[in-house]
Amino acid sequence: MSQGKLLYAQSGGVTAVINATAAAVIDTARRRKVPVLAARNGIIGALREDLIDTSKESAAAIKALRHTPGGAFGSCRFKLKSLEQDRARYERLIAVLKAHDIRWFLYNGGNDSADTSLKISQIARELGYPVNVVGVPKTVDNDLAVTDCCPGFGSVAKYTAVSVAEASLDVESMCASSTKVFIVEVMGRHAGWIAAAGGLAARKAGDPPHLILFPEVAFDEDAFLARVKATVERVGYCTVVASEGLKNAAGQFLAEAGTRDAFGHAQLGGVAPVLAQLVRQKLGYKYHWALPDYLQRSARHLASKTDAEQAWAVGKAAVEYALAGRNAVMPVIVRTSDAPYRWKIEPAPLERVANHEKTLPKGFISRDGYGITAAARRYLEPLIRGEDPPKYLRDGLPDYVRLGNAAVRRKLPRYEIAD
Amino acid sequence: MSQGKLLYAQSGGVTAVINATAAAVIDTARRRKVPVLAARNGIIGALREDLIDTSKESAAAIKALRHTPGGAFGSCRFKLKSLEQDRARYERLIAVLKAHDIRWFLYNGGNDSADTSLKISQIARELGYPVNVVGVPKTVDNDLAVTDCCPGFGSVAKYTAVSVAEASLDVESMCASSTKVFIVEVMGRHAGWIAAAGGLAARKAGDPPHLILFPEVAFDEDAFLARVKATVERVGYCTVVASEGLKNAAGQFLAEAGTRDAFGHAQLGGVAPVLAQLVRQKLGYKYHWALPDYLQRSARHLASKTDAEQAWAVGKAAVEYALAGRNAVMPVIVRTSDAPYRWKIEPAPLERVANHEKTLPKGFISRDGYGITAAARRYLEPLIRGEDPPKYLRDGLPDYVRLGNAAVRRKLPRYEIAD
Structure with a gap:
């Protein structure tokens, strides 16, 4: 039996x-x-x-x-x-x-x-x-x-918060004579959970990131540029966390609206370069941008x-x-x-x-639309708490495993799936 | 005295x-x-x-x-x-x-x-x-x-190797029905040291990254596309590490040659999207690309x-x-x-x-131009060895410090530097 x-x-x-x-x-x-x-x-x-x-x-x-x-x-x-x-x-x-x-x-x-x-x-x-x-x-x-939360989110949240903190220290050191605006694009096509987690990089008011752009808040070009300018004038540089799902007031994804390639096709998957060009054209600041893409969700280390x-x-x-x-x-x-x-x-x-679908609660986005609230912090912070590093081998790489994945013998006729 | x-x-x-x-x-x-x-x-x-x-x-x-x-x-x-x-x-x-x-x-x-x-x-x-x-x-x-090496390089090399290994595991899991080509763009305007370090992610022949694009090797579109295609057909996906300094045979940076924005300006700082568009247009594969930018050189964690x-x-x-x-x-x-x-x-x-300026030795690039040699490995591998994580605080972030940076009283007249 x-x-x-x-x-x-x-x-x-x-x-x-x-x-x-x-x-x-x-x-x-x-x-x-x-x-x-x-x-x-x-x-x-x-x-x-x-x-x-x-x-x-x-x-x-x-x-x-x-x-x-x-x-x-x-x-x-x-x-x-x-x-x-x-x-x-x-x-x-x-x-x-x-x-x-x-x-x-x-x-x-x-x-x-x-x-x-x-x-x-x-x-x-x-x-x-x-x-x-x-x-x-x-x-x-x-x-x-x-x-309350989904396994997988806490780690991408931690990656985002730590990366924003680190890159901001870099930009801060150089801003007197180099990059003044740094934009990091994070995942989140429909909800700003990961963008919100970027806000955890700030331990106290004024710390970077200075602006978070949520998919839940329609992008207002003038207001954004005014904020960037004011931040650069106040602290010397400006770190922006932008969600890939950022939309303009007409509901179009910014990543698709702004930039076309040499062939006239909309460029996909890049709200950061669109924002960066805007900053350069309208404010003349030197910029850099990062798009960690899969690195953010696979960063087991x-x-x-x-x-x-x-x-x-x-x-x-x-x-x-x-x-x-x-x-x-x-x-x-x-x-x-x-x-x-x-x-x-x-x-x-x-x-x-x-x-x-659970979207970011309204009460998690600050009134001005560019930051996270204390309630968001209370929710998010425990989720990035603690470290659980992999074992590293002598070659300096983590001890990641590829399984053998031995196949079980088939018992039924073949079945084709049309894609 | x-x-x-x-x-x-x-x-x-x-x-x-x-x-x-x-x-x-x-x-x-x-x-x-x-x-x-x-x-x-x-x-x-x-x-x-x-x-x-x-x-x-x-x-x-x-x-x-x-x-x-x-x-x-x-x-x-x-x-x-x-x-x-x-x-x-x-x-x-x-x-x-x-x-x-x-x-x-x-x-x-x-x-x-x-x-x-x-x-x-x-x-x-x-x-x-x-x-x-x-x-x-x-x-x-x-x-x-x-x-023999420069402080700062070993850490960006480790970041690159670990990130390439991690993201490749991600792509590998999904390639049957999703992304088939993943491109990560790394720093190195004039020399392929960081790109070469990406090669350390491969512990054995056939492991990702499958292709490294060095600034030292003129980009050959046909040969590149043929390699990508062959790799996808053999292992199901293809991870590419591309140096930001990649040039075509005419010596132009690919990041500046390929793509123009809506205003007709060359897009700066993005060889990865140029390669990705090429893969989509010529091979039709679903792609993703990452550009860690400052994240790579500030990843103290x-x-x-x-x-x-x-x-x-x-x-x-x-x-x-x-x-x-x-x-x-x-x-x-x-x-x-x-x-x-x-x-x-x-x-x-x-x-x-x-x-x-010390450039990547010829003997570090494999004969086909897309990988690193055993000599490169012998040189690079010790530089990424060992971990030295920062202390983390209870909030899940590293204990990074901002110094007080108290000014010393000036003794001389002011001096202006015209930028």
């Missing part, structure tokens, strides 16, 4: 700590003697029956996994549509689960995967296949509902300890919930106290999480 | 560890009971008689300075010309040194400041003012002659221990040389062994250092 297996899959943009969640899932399941399969490249692997046998990985590899960025089994950008539209795919998924005796399915992702998890639990029930589906939270965007612990905790709880028979839930982080910061994990129904 | 004072000044682009040199200068001089003044904003402060009394800084502040990025007393981009052309300025400098009884002058910078140090020592001799001038090496560009130790050692030696009566020298790093890595500090005549 088979005891059943657990399937774990990663979804969407990866984070510095999603592998800590993966390591917790495997570690917790191993203690309970439950075999863990992983889907290669997320739900795509689950559909294609491209599964990985994690039992082949050594305890040392799983230990190193806890400190390794990226998604160890592969993740994907692939959204299943409604049960009506994508019925064949959902049925295929159930067939794969059944073929491999999967009784517990853990899907580690953001909003879309919470939604997918919910639908899989629904169709499984409809088809009479017994599987407990548990969503596991993860996203640098911090936009999941119900949970600078992970927040709080974040790494929470990433582990949701993975552990997800296994425990699934094995305890819970279905269509997600372990969420509940904050019980700001100071001292205290949190616990609780199960929340996936219905409450799926398709609800 | 006065005993004389020591003047320390920082010059040019700052680094993650130039303040470790500053801390070593102050610490060593304090042990010898020699008062240390610092020039505010480098040579500009020395000319303006804008001096800082470092004796007002606490021992705790100097201790924290060792771990603080940026230039604590301010640096500058300001080059003194020849003794003939800039005679009035050199004479002013000597007047300032004399007014404050400065008997030892330490100038911490790159090629230009080695040259300036040499000239100051020459005019002082000519004017009969007794001052020992010692150049102190510093530059992320690693282009100073004589010294990821400093190399070798680098931090060498930055301290040159500061300490500079004081010892000056107090021992040496003049027109620079403490340089001499490598006595690759494996185990061993180094020592020796004095070198400034004449041998000034105005000689």
